[in-house]
Amino acid sequence: MDMLLSSPTFVFIQVLNSISLGMNLFIIAAGLSLIFGVLRVINFAHGVFYMFGAYIMYSISKEMELGFVTGVVAAGLGLSIIAIVIERGLFQWLYDKEHLMQLLLTFAIVLIMGDLAKIIWGTDQLSVSYPEGLSGATNLGVTFYPTYRLTLAVIGPLIFIGLFLMIERTRWGRLTRAATQDMEMLSALGINVPVIYVTIFLIGSALAGIGGALAAPINSPTPGMDATIIVECFVIVIIGGLGSLWGSFVGALVYGFVFNFGSVIVPNWQDVFAFLLLMVVLLWRPWGLFGKPEREGQ
Amino acid sequence: MGWAMPRGVLTTCILVLVALACVPLMESRYLIDLSTEILVYVLFALSLNVIIGFSGNVSFGHAAYFAIGGYANAILLTTYEWPLFLSFPAAVVLSAAAAAFVAYFCTRLTDIYFAMLTLAFSMLVWAIAFKWRSVTGGDDGFVGVNVPEFLNSRVPFFYFTLVIVTTSIATLWMICHSAFGQTLIAVRENLTRAGFIGVNTRMMRCAAFIVAGTFAGVAGAIFAMYNRGVYTESAFWTESAQVLIMTLLGGMYSVFGPAIGATTLYLLERFANEYTEYWPTVLGVILLVIVLVLPEGLVGLAKRIRGHIAGGN
Numbered sequence: 001m002d003m004l005l006s007s008p009t010f011v012f013i014q015v016l017n018s019i020s021l022g023m024n025l026f027i028i029a030a031g032l033s034l035i036f037g038v039l040r041v042i043n044f045a046h047g048v049f050y051m052f053g054a055y056i057m058y059s060i061s062k063e064m065e066l067g068f069v070t071g072v073v074a075a076g077l078g079l080s081i082i083a084i085v086i087e088r089g090l091f092q093w094l095y096d097k098e099h100l101m102q103l104l105l106t107f108a109i110v111l112i113m114g115d116l117a118k119i120i121w122g123t124d125q126l127s128v129s130y131p132e133g134l135s136g137a138t139n140l141g142v143t144f145y146p147t148y149r150l151t152l153a154v155i156g157p158l159i160f161i162g163l164f165l166m167i168e169r170t171r172w173g174r175l176t177r178a179a180t181q182d183m184e185m186l187s188a189l190g191i192n193v194p195v196i197y198v199t200i201f202l203i204g205s206a207l208a209g210i211g212g213a214l215a216a217p218i219n220s221p222t223p224g225m226d227a228t229i230i231v232e233c234f235v236i237v238i239i240g241g242l243g244s245l246w247g248s249f250v251g252a253l254v255y256g257f258v259f260n261f262g263s264v265i266v267p268n269w270q271d272v273f274a275f276l277l278l279m280v281v282l283l284w285r286p287w288g289l290f291g292k293p294e295r296e297g298q
Numbered sequence: 299m300g301w302a303m304p305r306g307v308l309t310t311c312i313l314v315l316v317a318l319a320c321v322p323l324m325e326s327r328y329l330i331d332l333s334t335e336i337l338v339y340v341l342f343a344l345s346l347n348v349i350i351g352f353s354g355n356v357s358f359g360h361a362a363y364f365a366i367g368g369y370a371n372a373i374l375l376t377t378y379e380w381p382l383f384l385s386f387p388a389a390v391v392l393s394a395a396a397a398a399f400v401a402y403f404c405t406r407l408t409d410i411y412f413a414m415l416t417l418a419f420s421m422l423v424w425a426i427a428f429k430w431r432s433v434t435g436g437d438d439g440f441v442g443v444n445v446p447e448f449l450n451s452r453v454p455f456f457y458f459t460l461v462i463v464t465t466s467i468a469t470l471w472m473i474c475h476s477a478f479g480q481t482l483i484a485v486r487e488n489l490t491r492a493g494f495i496g497v498n499t500r501m502m503r504c505a506a507f508i509v510a511g512t513f514a515g516v517a518g519a520i521f522a523m524y525n526r527g528v529y530t531e532s533a534f535w536t537e538s539a540q541v542l543i544m545t546l547l548g549g550m551y552s553v554f555g556p557a558i559g560a561t562t563l564y565l566l567e568r569f570a571n572e573y574t575e576y577w578p579t580v581l582g583v584i585l586l587v588i589v590l591v592l593p594e595g596l597v598g599l600a601k602r603i604r605g606h607i608a609g610g611n
Binding site: 040090093094097105107108109110111112115118119231234235238242268271272275279283286 | 356407409410414417418421422425429534535576581583586588589593
């Protein structure tokens with residue numbers, strides 16, 4: 001606490017920590033929110049996808065020594081394949097069922113994939129090293145800061161811009177937005193809606209995998225990491241507003257700041273601060289900062 | 299519909315009760331323990347059903363109230379040396395109060411948002427239990443609960459559980475079949491229309507949430523004494539999911555479906571754990587079956603089979 005008041009450098013470092021954490025979480029939360037926005041499914045398995053991303057990174061970069069970038073790509077590809085199998089094999093049967101059934105289906109995936117991860121990678125905490133050239137610290141003038149965390153703070157906004165352009169500026173993005181409005185009409189106009197669904201699910205899941213791979217050097221892959229991340233993502237998307245890209249971006253940043261500064265002010269109670277923030281937002285705007293009020297019958 | 303049970307249901311209930319009361323006569327420690335645990339889970343699942351079956355919302359954080367009841371009873375009995383007749387009601391009141399607090403926020407939302415928010419709040423309870431080491435024992439759990447002398451052995455504890463659980467279930471039955479319960483069903487079936495005829499829908503959903511939290515607290519308070527301890531896992535979201543699966547496996551729109559689901563799932567878990575360490579996978583597969591084949595649970599399946607037989611004749 002005293003450090004916050006007396007040392008501007010310390011505050012500066014905390015600001016960078018907050019952005020770096022927020023941007024890492026953004027990548028994952030954006031995937032969850034994107035999937036919800038189009039498919040109207042809350043994917044509980046998003047956390048387990050993240051965990052698989054981290055484990056794949058371990059296998060590729062540490063066990064096979066194929067390098068860090070290959071690890072990130074493999075995590076994205078691996079989760080894309082898993083996503084296609086799950087969407088075509090299971091999800092597509094449930095779009096017209098109750099939301100509860102969809103939630104439970106994703107929870108079944110959590111249970112089965114969680115065990116699968118234990119069978120493949122065991123239950124030990126694994127470590128992934130920083131990518132070459134990014135393991136040191138960068139001189140920012142006033143202080144040195146870990147290069148890898150700085151990189152994360154840059155990758156997040158790049159992914160944000162990429163997603164934004166894809167959804168707002170391309171024909172495919174327009175079709176996707178139309179699918180959220182009126183799927184039947186779009187289908188009647190001759191658009192192949194199932195292809196849109198599977199693609200969105202693939203992109204969202206790949207984001208979880210990439211997020212997990214990028215987090216692996218900081219958060220060692222271990223069983224149970226899926227449960228923590230999914231709750232963090234829930235808090236972020238509820239604060240920001242489900243289905244909103246801006247919402248996930250701002251929500252993740254806010255979460256990063258509350259979490260980091262919370263842990264400096266009252267150590268160990270940072271989670272509780274995040275929830276307090278959540279309650280305040282809900283009292284003020286129950287549908288989140290950038291979300292739209294629920295419509296009847298949805 | 300009044301409070302009176304249909305005769306078939308009443309007969310079954312009495313038979314089950316008599317059978318349970320005779321369990322200690324078999325002098326098997328294993329059976330007594332198993333029955334005590336099942337009774338607790340049956341009450342836990344039935345309490346959740348008030349939210350799901352009667353108000354139509356899905357709580358993904360019901361374990362929070364079970365854990366609060368458990369921690370409160372354990373801490374009051376042990377740390378503060380309260381007598382049981384004070385600590386137990388206090389624990390239940392605390393669960394109800396926590397449920398009321400959460401309900402205030404959650405009933406602003408419906409459907410998926412409601413489910414996510416209940417989950418988030420339960421994880422807040424988990425985080426507090428985890429971090430507040432000086433009171434809750436943190437991740438070591440709160441161990442060595444000071445159980446009163448007269449409940450210190452297996453058989454009296456079993457009867458204690460049987461009496462409390464039976465009374466609670468009877469109370470739940472009366473609540474669900476009162477005007478209040480019927481109004482909840484109206485809210486579940488059509489929120490907007492229920493509102494038009496003058497029902498304060500948000501208040502009703504709040505009330506259902508509080509009733510559910512209260513009885514989850516009762517179950518938790520018993521379980522803490524049975525286990526002689528409370529652990530953070532009891533508030534974790536996977537625990538909430540487990541009780542949700544119990545409710546659905548039995549069949550959520552029937553009154554006793556969740557009881558059947560809780561018993562079945564509990565026995566399956568015991569059984570599976572003897573053969574495999576991968577119980578989650580087994581549970582996942584059960585869940586897939588429920589979602590894809592048995593959306594109305596075991597009770598729905600039984601009805602379908604009965605319909606088939608009747609139709610065949």
